[in-house]
Amino acid sequence: MRGQSHRRRSRATAAVAGLVAGGATLGVGELAAGAVDRSAAPFLAVGNAAVDLTPEWLKSWAVSTFGEDDKLVLLGGMGAVLALFSLIGGMLELWRRWYGVAALVALGAVAAVAALNRPTAEPSWAVPTVSGVAAGAAMLVVLVDRLRVPERVADTGESATQFRRRRRQFLLLTTAAAGLAVVAAVGGRRLGGSRDDVLAARERLRFPAPTEPKARVPSGVTLDVEGITGFRTPNPDFYRVDTRLDVPAIRPDDWRLRIHGMVEREVELDFDNVLALGLVERMITLTCVSNEVGGELAGNAVWLGYPTAALLERAGPSPDADMVLSSSVDGFTISTPLTALTDGRGALLAVGMNGEPLPLEHGFPARLVVPGLYGYVSATKWVVDLEVTRFDRATAYWTDRGWAERAPIKIASRIDVPGSFAKLPTGRNVVAGVAWAQRRGISRVEVQVDDGPWQRAELAAEASVDVWRQWYWPWDADEPGNHTLRVRATDGDGELQTDEQAPPFPEGSSGWHSVVVTVN
Ligand SMILES: Nc1nc2c(c(=O)[nH]1)N[C@H]1C(S)=C(S)[C@@H](COP(=O)(O)O)O[C@H]1N2
Ligand SMILES: [Mo]
Numbered sequence: 001m002r003g004q005s006h007r008r009r010s011r012a013t014a015a016v017a018g019l020v021a022g023g024a025t026l027g028v029g030e031l032a033a034g035a036v037d038r039s040a041a042p043f044l045a046v047g048n049a050a051v052d053l054t055p056e057w058l059k060s061w062a063v064s065t066f067g068e069d070d071k072l073v074l075l076g077g078m079g080a081v082l083a084l085f086s087l088i089g090g091m092l093e094l095w096r097r098w099y100g101v102a103a104l105v106a107l108g109a110v111a112a113v114a115a116l117n118r119p120t121a122e123p124s125w126a127v128p129t130v131s132g133v134a135a136g137a138a139m140l141v142v143l144v145d146r147l148r149v150p151e152r153v154a155d156t157g158e159s160a161t162q163f164r165r166r167r168r169q170f171l172l173l174t175t176a177a178a179g180l181a182v183v184a185a186v187g188g189r190r191l192g193g194s195r196d197d198v199l200a201a202r203e204r205l206r207f208p209a210p211t212e213p214k215a216r217v218p219s220g221v222t223l224d225v226e227g228i229t230g231f232r233t234p235n236p237d238f239y240r241v242d243t244r245l246d247v248p249a250i251r252p253d254d255w256r257l258r259i260h261g262m263v264e265r266e267v268e269l270d271f272d273n274v275l276a277l278g279l280v281e282r283m284i285t286l287t288c289v290s291n292e293v294g295g296e297l298a299g300n301a302v303w304l305g306y307p308t309a310a311l312l313e314r315a316g317p318s319p320d321a322d323m324v325l326s327s328s329v330d331g332f333t334i335s336t337p338l339t340a341l342t343d344g345r346g347a348l349l350a351v352g353m354n355g356e357p358l359p360l361e362h363g364f365p366a367r368l369v370v371p372g373l374y375g376y377v378s379a380t381k382w383v384v385d386l387e388v389t390r391f392d393r394a395t396a397y398w399t400d401r402g403w404a405e406r407a408p409i410k411i412a413s414r415i416d417v418p419g420s421f422a423k424l425p426t427g428r429n430v431v432a433g434v435a436w437a438q439r440r441g442i443s444r445v446e447v448q449v450d451d452g453p454w455q456r457a458e459l460a461a462e463a464s465v466d467v468w469r470q471w472y473w474p475w476d477a478d479e480p481g482n483h484t485l486r487v488r489a490t491d492g493d494g495e496l497q498t499d500e501q502a503p504p505f506p507e508g509s510s511g512w513h514s515v516v517v518t519v520n
Helices: 001-036 043-055 058-094 099-116 123-145 160-189 194-206 272-275 308-315 338-342
Strands: 257-259 266-268 279-288 298-308 321-326 333-337 350-353 367-368 383-389 412-417 427-438 440-448 469-477 479-489 513-519
Touching: 001 043, 001 058, 001 123, 001 266, 043 058, 043 257, 058 099, 058 123, 058 298, 123 194, 194 279, 194 350, 266 272, 266 308, 266 338, 272 298, 272 350, 279 350, 279 367, 298 308, 298 412, 308 338, 308 350, 308 383, 321 338, 333 338, 412 479, 412 513, 427 440, 427 479
Parallel strands: 257 383
Antiparallel strands: 257 266, 279 298, 298 350, 321 333, 321 383, 350 367, 412 427, 427 469, 440 479, 479 513
16 A cells, blocks of 8 residues: 555654754754853753763762763763654654644753753853754654645645655755754854864963973982873873863953952952963872772873962952852852962962963863862862852852862872783782872882782882872782782871772772782
């Protein structure tokens, strides 16, 4: 029967129409977001909201399973789910007129609510979703209409020629719509598309020479051991942790920092003001609280910036204040003890990283870097606001989610070589890695083979107490078989790293790192 096979084919074609309409929704959404705000695009708004709503256990699982690819996995998963919904939406629309449209509007409502509830959202943030849904719905109706198969061709009196024409129209329209969706999406990115502009502005930036002698790194801080973590982490290798799916793009010319709250006088600075204050360089090892024992979420860089102590001094913090609530351009917040920003430890409002402007992913054009505190309580990227306040008056993004209010970095040590399950020859082998205990420094590292005695490792020179320290221990491996190598460090105050196992939540992991190797 002609009607039957046509209907089956129509269903598949309607699914394609649904996919195109879904694409048009997102494409037009991107286009409108170009005029409103990048983060108001429906796809990103939903993704960023999903990140904020994800329960702690799921987030930990995602980070431990996918590592730094967790964002890609989330975006890919969302894309797949949306594609599936779109296919089904197309078929729904064919089944009953307006059903597919209703499904699209329902999804759109979710996206609009997500966009309107972003921390820095304004009412206009609904516009991208609303215009996207309007375009997508119109497309769905028009396209699926071309597909409706009359119950009996005779009923409508449609001739075979007319039927074919209708099909041709469908093909043309679908192709045009798909093309338009892509053009709209790309156009939207360009329009708001600050990213290219901002990258160009970043390339043009020139910083004044540091007002103090360069952060001179003493000799002997690097060991010549193959496979050991590099002493200074190159920017492209530096770990990235934040709640953003995309990366905020801020032109230095548009950037302002406001200091307010419990202060004698409010201060507002633009980027040139900051550069004119005079910048200093400091080497600081940054660490994420989510780092597992033996994990990779730590990096060491030379930061160029203006000391936060001097910066806050300009505003005159009240003696009753004990905290600074810093915000990034997207409304992410961090609470930092006021003393950590004003005592002599050299916390910075940083603009440079390893001899270049901050990479966009690491907070361009300005961020905080504070020695000794995990990133989530100190290292605000894309920072635009410092509110001097009190811990009993305000909370921040992660502390609202149960993470500790005070989070000094714990003593940590890691075996980089040999790697887990390495096969080693008998005889002389090298065991090596890094250890850190910012603010206190590392005074000793020891290695244990199986249940043998703890053996003192050689330490590379110390750059400063706020910088990790490389170590190595020559191992004469005589006994073939499996062996466990274990490491522990002692900080500059003489405190031994605890062997008590703790997960990252709520104040950082602890425990001794070990690797199992085979000697033969
Ligand atoms: N704006 C913003 N700043 C942020 C975060 C964030 O999610 N948003 N994450 C913090 C966390 S948890 C860490 S560990 C550091 C990581 O800095 P990096 O990505 O430059 O290594 O940034 C901190 N600053
Ligand atoms: Mo972190």
